[in-house]
Amino acid sequence: MSKNTNSAHSEQFYKEKHKEEMKHQVITFAMMIIFTIIAFGLVAGGFSKYFTIPVILVLAVVQFLFQLYYFMHMNQKGHEMPALMIYSGVFAAALTVLGLTTIVWW
Amino acid sequence: MSTHAAEKRGFGAVLWDYLTTVDHKKIAILYLIGGGFFFVLGGLEAMLIRIQLISPDNEFISAQFYNEVMTMHGTTMIFLAAMPLLFALMNAVVPLQIGARDVAFPFVNALGFWLFAFGGILLNLSWFVTGAPDAGWTAYAPLSIISPGHGVDFYAVGLQISGFGTLMAGINFIVTIINMRAPGMTYMRMPLFTWTTFVASILILFAFPALTVGLFEMTFDRLFGANFFKPEMGGNVIIWEHLFWIFGHPEVYILVLPAFGVFSEVIPTFSKKRLFGYSSMVFATVLIAFLGFMVWAHHMFTVGLGPIANSIFAVATMAIAVPTGIKIFNWLLTMWGGNIRITTPMLYALGFIPSFTIGGMTGVMLATAAADLQYHDSYFVVGHFHYVIVGGVVFGVLAGLTYWWPRMFGTMLDEKLGKWTFWLFFIGFHLTFFIQHFLGLMGMPRRYWKFLPDQGLDTGNLISTIGAFFMAAGAILFVWNIIITSVRNEKVSGDPWDARTLEWAIPNPTPEYNFKQIPLVRGLDPLWIEKMEGNGKMTPAEPLGDIHMPNSSFLPFMMSLGLFIAGIGVIFQVDNNSWWIVAIIGFAITLGTMFLRSIKDDLGYHIHKEDLEDKGAGVK
Ligand code: HEM
Ligand SMILES: [Cu+2]
Numbered sequence: 001m002s003k004n005t006n007s008a009h010s011e012q013f014y015k016e017k018h019k020e021e022m023k024h025q026v027i028t029f030a031m032m033i034i035f036t037i038i039a040f041g042l043v044a045g046g047f048s049k050y051f052t053i054p055v056i057l058v059l060a061v062v063q064f065l066f067q068l069y070y071f072m073h074m075n076q077k078g079h080e081m082p083a084l085m086i087y088s089g090v091f092a093a094a095l096t097v098l099g100l101t102t103i104v105w106w
Numbered sequence: 107m108s109t110h111a112a113e114k115r116g117f118g119a120v121l122w123d124y125l126t127t128v129d130h131k132k133i134a135i136l137y138l139i140g141g142g143f144f145f146v147l148g149g150l151e152a153m154l155i156r157i158q159l160i161s162p163d164n165e166f167i168s169a170q171f172y173n174e175v176m177t178m179h180g181t182t183m184i185f186l187a188a189m190p191l192l193f194a195l196m197n198a199v200v201p202l203q204i205g206a207r208d209v210a211f212p213f214v215n216a217l218g219f220w221l222f223a224f225g226g227i228l229l230n231l232s233w234f235v236t237g238a239p240d241a242g243w244t245a246y247a248p249l250s251i252i253s254p255g256h257g258v259d260f261y262a263v264g265l266q267i268s269g270f271g272t273l274m275a276g277i278n279f280i281v282t283i284i285n286m287r288a289p290g291m292t293y294m295r296m297p298l299f300t301w302t303t304f305v306a307s308i309l310i311l312f313a314f315p316a317l318t319v320g321l322f323e324m325t326f327d328r329l330f331g332a333n334f335f336k337p338e339m340g341g342n343v344i345i346w347e348h349l350f351w352i353f354g355h356p357e358v359y360i361l362v363l364p365a366f367g368v369f370s371e372v373i374p375t376f377s378k379k380r381l382f383g384y385s386s387m388v389f390a391t392v393l394i395a396f397l398g399f400m401v402w403a404h405h406m407f408t409v410g411l412g413p414i415a416n417s418i419f420a421v422a423t424m425a426i427a428v429p430t431g432i433k434i435f436n437w438l439l440t441m442w443g444g445n446i447r448i449t450t451p452m453l454y455a456l457g458f459i460p461s462f463t464i465g466g467m468t469g470v471m472l473a474t475a476a477a478d479l480q481y482h483d484s485y486f487v488v489g490h491f492h493y494v495i496v497g498g499v500v501f502g503v504l505a506g507l508t509y510w511w512p513r514m515f516g517t518m519l520d521e522k523l524g525k526w527t528f529w530l531f532f533i534g535f536h537l538t539f540f541i542q543h544f545l546g547l548m549g550m551p552r553r554y555w556k557f558l559p560d561q562g563l564d565t566g567n568l569i570s571t572i573g574a575f576f577m578a579a580g581a582i583l584f585v586w587n588i589i590i591t592s593v594r595n596e597k598v599s600g601d602p603w604d605a606r607t608l609e610w611a612i613p614n615p616t617p618e619y620n621f622k623q624i625p626l627v628r629g630l631d632p633l634w635i636e637k638m639e640g641n642g643k644m645t646p647a648e649p650l651g652d653i654h655m656p657n658s659s660f661l662p663f664m665m666s667l668g669l670f671i672a673g674i675g676v677i678f679q680v681d682n683n684s685w686w687i688v689a690i691i692g693f694a695i696t697l698g699t700m701f702l703r704s705i706k707d708d709l710g711y712h713i714h715k716e717d718l719e720d721k722g723a724g725v726k
Contacts, residue, residue: 081284085308092312092399096352103403103415104344 028070035059126658128212131616133219134198134514138507140223141190147230148182149581151175156538156574159567162559172555173240174257178230180243181261184357185268186226188499192364193219193275195506196303198514200279202609203297205288205627207620210281212656213703218274220666225268228673232260242553244350247335247343251327256677262325263673267666269314269321276310279303288608289647290627294388297607297631298381301388302367305395306360312399313356320349329680344409351402359398362494363391365502366433369455372509373437375605376452377444380631383436390429390436397426407478416475423473430466434459449603450524454505457532461497465490468543483553486546492539504531504584509603516597516615523587527580534576541566541573606634611644619653622718653713661699668695 039059042052069075074083115123124132154175158166167175201209209215232238236255239245250258283304287296296304324346326332333339335346374381381387403411403419411419437459446452468490472478481487504527511519545566550557557563600614611625611633623646629635636642675689 085280085311088308089312095399096316096348099352099403100345100348103411104342104348 024070028066032063032066035063123658125663126660128208128216128656128658128662129618130197130201130209130212130215131514131618133215134194134196136219136223137190137194137197138514140219140226141187141194144182144186144226145191146581146585148179148187149578151179151182153574153578155179156571158555159557160571161568162557162561162564164556169555170237170240173553174233174238176553177240177242177257177261178233178238181229181239181265182226183495184243184361185265185272186222186229188361188495188503189272190222191503191507192306192361192499193222195299195368195503195510196275196279196364199510199609200300200303201282201286202513202612202616202620203300203607204283204286204291205608205621205625206282206286207624207653208656209278210285211278213659213662213708214274214278216659217662217665218271218278220662221271221274221669222268223271224666224670225264225266225271228267228670229260229264231674232257232264235260244354245324245346246350247324247327247346248337250324250346251335259325259328259677262321262328263677266318266321266325267669267673269317270669271666272310273314273318276307276314279307280311283307288621288624288627290632291608294385295627295630295632297367298370298384298387298391299364299367302363302370302391305391306363309356309360309363309395309398313353313360316349317353320346320353323349325676329676344406347406347409348402351405352399354405355402356395356398358491358494359394362498362502363394365458365499365506366391368502368506368509369437369458371607372451372455372505373440374631375509375603376447376449376455377441378447379440379444380606380634381436382439382442383432384630386432387436390432393429394426397422397429401426404473404475404478407475408482420473420475424470427466427470434463450519450521450528451505451509453525453528454501454508457528458497458501458505461493461501461532461535465493465497468493481546483551484546485542485550485552488552489539489542489546492535492542496535496539504528510609511591512598512602512614513609513612513616515592517591517595518598518602519587519591523583523590527583527587529580530576530583531580534573534578534580537573537576538570539573541569545570601633606631608632608644611636619655619713622653623650624648650715650718652715653718654710655713656710657708659703659708661703664699665696668692668697668699671695 039056042055068086073079124136127133127136154167155172158164158172160166197209197215201207230238237257239250239253239257239261241250241253241258241261245258245261250261283296283300323332323334327334327336327341333341335341335343337343370381370387401419401423403415404423407416407419437455448456468486472481472487472490508519508524511517545563546552548562548566550563550566557567597614600612601610603610608625608627612620625632625644626647628645632644636644669692672689672692672695675685675687675692678685679689
């Protein structure tokens with residue numbers, strides 16, 4: 001008997017959790033579509049290059065993080081190591097690009 | 107048990123076993139044989155260099171041959187000797203230290219070895235074609251782009267193939283250490299050798315891609331008419347230097363960190379004390395790796411990057427001396443008040459500390475950008491990096507091999523011969539390289555075929571060559587020691603050094619599944635804890651059950667062979683288009699075996715519980 005209520009409880013819990021997750025995914029999905037529309041809008045609207053390019057880049061980075069955290073589940077537990085590795089890789093790559101752009105091509 | 111079976115099997119069966127093995131312990135032996143072979147080859151090349159420089163204006167070898175020997179010595183020692191020998195130790199020890207039955211990807215592990223082996227063979231094939239690469243192990247453009255013949259093509263393609271193998275080995279160790287630790291083996295209980303392997307593997311993962319890109323660009327410049335490094339076509343030669351050193355400086359830490367790890371195991375064992383400042387050792391390792399990515403331009407102070415860039419890289423470089431110093435003091439304090447036993451591995455550790463400290467000190471001298479304009483490309487630099495590489499990495503490998511030999515082969519290397527080896531090697535090493543600092547300060551340039559008489563360089567060079575012969579004698583003695591130990595074949599217990607970490611909790615010889623039952627780890631130095639508080643045995647963390655094992659496979663060998671053949675085709679297609687046929691055959695072999703591997707499920711097999719029970723008591 002008690003076992004049954006337990007599993008019913010946990011079922012309830014997981015249902016809630018999935019619902020929550022679904023909500024987050026739908027919100028991020030909507031945001032990503034909006035971001036994409038903004039990006040296209042900026043280009044179509046003929047804004048200054050020095051405004052458009054940085055904004056699009058920022059939007060791209062945010063979308064990328066959404067992708068990682070909400071769709072590839074990096075917001076959940078047990079993803080600390082992949083996160084650490086990704087950020088170390090980004091760090092190494094950024095240093096390379098920074099080094100080459102500042103010292104070689106400046 | 108398994109040795110009896112091995113004795114009965116013929117040579118062919120043993121050969122086939124090693125060609126197809128995916129067992130990390132056997133792959134370790136393969137790496138040892140491969141790395142050992144190239145170490146001897148690189149050593150012979152070193153002797154040729156030193157004999158040429160024994161006296162002024164010597165004509166022992168020709169200038170072109172000198173350039174080839176000098177280039178191949180450096181390339182062989184770094185890529186084909188030091189790294190594989192360290193991989194031998196890592197494969198032999200790391201899975202055992204963390205209480206795992208194998209690495210995460212046994213198949214990839216075998217593939218990594220065969221790629222290294224075939225890449226190394228390809229590189230050395232160049233000797234028999236149009237001559238070996240002759241542009242230095244750094245292969246700076248434009249020299250490497252205009253170098254005639256196929257030498258540098260072999261450099262680019264051979265290193266590319268063996269570099270793939272290194273990347274795979276690195277990824278494999280990262281995943282193994284994250285995912286396969288026994289219950290209770292938290293990160294902060296991992297032995298230092300496992301930690302340094304882990305950090306070095308991360309460095310491999312992030313540093314090797316820069317080399318891969320650089321080598322591809324060089325290959326395309328030389329073989330397919332690209333212009334990355336051709337200024338007259340809008341290319342830029344400095345990009346190669348950056349890519350090479352963005353890889354190259356982390357590479358020196360890929361080499362030396364595992365050696366630090368070896369000494370961090372050897373010193374506590376033979377001081378009968380736990381490692382002093384364990385957590386600061388871990389912190390220092392990670393910090394060195396982090397800083398190691400931000401210092402590459404200290405190899406390029408004389409290029410003309412400008413005072414701002416030079417200063418930034420100079421300061422960053424000097425900062426690395428801080429975590430390195432932390433390590434040195436921790437080793438000293440581990441010995442402080444310890445119950446020290448002077449065994450051969452401990453002798454190497456004692457020799458390493460002052461030798462490496464000298465190398466670090468000359469490193470800080472070199473890092474002083476303004477002063478480096480004097481030191482750069484002189485024998486001073488040769489002295490510096492041999493102090494860190496021989497005094498650090500080679501001593502580490504020799505210490506590690508002597509220390510873990512009983513674990514790998516079940517026998518003890520002869521201690522008396524081992525000590526003789528150490529002294530010959532140690533004295534020879536300082537004779538050879540200490541004087542080179544002064545030769546450099548007196549103006550002797552590096553990578554020159556000859557020096558002239560009566561410039562005050564004669565005696566120094568003679569001493570240096572005499573030292574090299576001492577080192578050669580030490581190396582020969584080491585090989586002799588291996589031979590007589592194998593002939594005597596006297597098996598020892600599973601824990602002959604009275605050691606502290608998990609790899610010594612296994613009976614001798616190591617069963618193919620390593621641990622009959624995965625052990626429960628209760629703290630740092632798990633075996634020592636059980637010796638002090640328990641009955642000297644590890645407590646199992648699981649009931650006895652079936653053990654899942656991977657199947658052997660010939661595919662890794664074939665995949666690598668395919669790339670080897672393809673590499674030859676790609677190198678020679680510039681001479682004659684029909685070489686493309688060879689290249690296509692090679693790629694077809696590789697892709698075909700990859701396809702086969704993908705469609706054919708290989709689920710491995712089980713060793714059954716009943717068979718395990720027959721084999722006596724569980725974990726020792
Ligand atoms: C405190 C630590 C260290 C410092 C400050 C340091 C600094 C330097 C500097 C500034 C150079 C360039 C010299 C020149 O070309 O003019 C250099 C070269 C070199 N270092 Fe180090 N180093 C350190 C540790 C190491 C370690 C641990 C290794 C290897 C295990 C290493 C291997 C090398 C090699 C191979 C070169 C020569 C590269 C070449 O031009 O062929 N160094 N070091
Ligand atoms: Cu460096």
